Amino acid sequence: MTPRAAPPYDVIGVGFGPSNLALAIALAETPAARGLRSRFLERQPHFRWHGGMLLPGSDMQISFLKDLVTLRNPTSPLTFVNYLHSQGRLHDFIDLGTFHPSRIEFNDYLRWVADHFADRCDYGETVVAVEPGLGADGAVETLWVVARDAAGREIRRQTRDLALAVGGAPHLPAAFAALACDPRLCHSSRYLDHVDRCGPGGPLDLSRPGARVAVIGGGQSAAEISHDLHARFPHLQVDLVFRGHALKPSDATPFVNAIFHPDRTDFVYAQPSERRAALVRSYRNTNYAVIDADLLKALHVIAYREKVSGPQRLQLRPRSEILSACGDADGIRLRTLDRYAETEAERSYDGIVLATGYERDPNPAILEPLAAYRDGSELARDYRVPTRPGFTPRIYVQGYSETSHGLSDTLLSVLPVRAQEIVDSLLDQDRRGGVVAPARPPATGGIPVWARQGAHP
Ligand SMILES: Cc1cc2nc3c(=O)[nH]c(=O)nc-3n(C[C@H](O)[C@H](O)[C@H](O)COP(=O)(O)OP(=O)(O)OC[C@H]3O[C@@H](n4cnc5c(N)ncnc54)[C@H](O)[C@@H]3O)c2cc1C
Structure with missing residues (x-):
């Protein structure tokens, strides 16, 4: 008997750094998204945030309140404050009197969050290409995400949508x-x-x-x-x-820092390209x-x-x-x-x-097999790659649109809000002819405990 092909994932995330970690949380905390089957692929053998620069004595350049979730859902159990509480360090951290934890500690916070999603991330896999999955009529209905593990073995997974967050290249x-x-x-x-x-x-x-x-x-x-x-x-x-x-x-002074507020993304995006470029130039010293x-x-x-x-x-x-x-x-x-x-x-x-x-190629090499289906390189406001008619999958790219979405795009400032925008776009009913993947009951161990309690809007 031929084994049945596994159903496609609803969304595959490539890279499991802060951007896709924030997305994993937003997926888990959004009731309508809980039925979506998601998977994340990360090339490092385990979670590590810019490990080559975790220097003793180096501090975060952003307030701990701009963690992976607080700006979107301050009641989430995955805030930096709850991390501190769970580690028994909340009082001592308060006594430090700082908004800027060490990078070593923030890396540990991110690792702690990543551990909550251990059952949906495959570490040690490098995604080498994303290929079109053709339907019977020749239209592209899904994507094939091609990865290689440390032994060089190829692993192929099918997905309806993709969230790319691979960071910059040195x-x-x-x-x-x-x-x-x-x-x-x-x-x-x-x-x-x-x-x-x-x-x-x-x-x-x-x-x-x-x-x-x-x-x-x-x-x-x-x-x-x-x-x-x-x-x-x-x-x-x-x-x-x-x-x-x-x-x-x-320059991290208050009035200047407002450029990193999530609502500024709409403002920057609405500008013509020369004004966007002028904005990025004038705030470069941040x-x-x-x-x-x-x-x-x-x-x-x-x-x-x-x-x-x-x-x-x-x-x-x-x-x-x-x-x-x-x-x-x-x-x-x-x-x-x-x-x-x-x-x-x-x-x-x-x-x-x-x-x-670091440099960020607006046409990442792993998307090369999809070049014929792309319709321009500027991302839509919801971070989607524009594609030609007949191409159903949605491809979201995070951290590659500083020129259109503003300086916060490569940083941590907007991650929780951006993640929610992507989740909302994923859930948009129009794309699948009014059919969103049905909310399925969570598989055993599949949904983190806090999400099952339905505590968050
Ligand atoms: C040393 C340093 C300090 C920083 N400090 C701050 C700060 O204090 N505040 C701030 O706002 N920003 C800071 N930044 C900016 C930084 O870009 C963001 O903090 C954040 O890391 C962006 O997250 P990301 O997930 O988009 O990208 P990344 O953190 O770069 O994560 C991308 C992930 O994708 C994985 N990956 C890459 N290619 C593949 C592939 N083909 N297949 C599978 N996985 C892949 C990588 O291994 C990595 O884990 C700092 C940057 C550096 C370098």
Whole structure:
């Protein structure tokens, strides 16, 4: 007897970072969505939020009240406050008197939430393609999500709708392309894994006297890494190499911060494209190439004290445009240009850390098999990829529409509200000719306990 094919999922989420975690909660807490069959696929072997940058001493740059759910449903059991309570740390956290927990603690909160959904996430699977699932009349009715596990095995799952939230890809500036596989070069996204191997006996020993490292970038990650390297290796020379004239503070002041309020998404989206671009430009100093004021102060104190008593192990190299980077047996030679002084400099380093940010391709490679069905690249207000008539599945993309939805799109600020907007769109009856997947009774263990209690609107 031929085994019966498994019914398609209602929605598959690709990536299980904060965006799709927020979506998983919204699905579970929305009564009409509880019957939907959902599955999430995550390439990491277990939950970890920007693990390469979980530096001791690094803090969140957003209030803990902007967790995965509070802005949408403050009564949810999955708030940061309830996490603290469940860990027995609520009183102690209050006594800290801060809105900004450490990144290590926030990662643990996110992991705690992810554990609530362990039965609907497959870890260790990388989605490599999303292919059309054709119906009898040749129309695309479903999608095939093709994943590979750690052993290279292919796993195919069928779904009606898709929610993509794969984050950005580390940006490697062109000058470093030839060194992409050089063990002396590392992107900030892998920093902690890399630096742990940079002691005595490692492939790169940064603890030996005379060792030199360049950190490229003028933003928060570059500053954090420079600070960490300087403290971690007492003999290391750390050069912070950046294009601007000075390291600049991030603006997190109240009136400015309002740009991250969820209702601003409608405002930005309603603007013509040149005004949206102008808005993003004018608020850039909230997020890009800027540094938390406390950290700026800490770096300045180090640099000043070293000016007084030496040696000057922390050096700022402003106005440094990278011309080339060449590796040889002695190290990596970096050639830089100062356009203002019209001078070039060449320095050799034992290692280089690129804190050069992330890039987000508006046409992600895994959607390539669907290219013929796409109808433009700008996402709809509900984060849907526009598709041609005859293509029924809905594809939602999170974190890839800063140019149309505003600066909060790649951050945590709007996650709970965005997740609800996507759930509402998923539940929209029109698409399936008035038929939404019926609300089924939860399978044993399938729906988290709080959702079964129906406590939330
Ligand atoms: C060091 C650092 C600190 C930050 N701090 C803050 C902060 O304080 N406040 C703030 O608002 N924002 C912060 N951000 C911005 C950050 O982008 C968001 O916090 C958040 O991580 C976005 O969530 P996401 O789920 O969209 O993307 P990500 O967190 O990047 O998650 C994407 C997930 O998808 C998985 N994935 C990728 N490709 C595939 C695939 N093909 N198949 C399966 N899985 C895949 C990845 O492994 C990852 O787990 C920070 C970013 C960094 C790098």
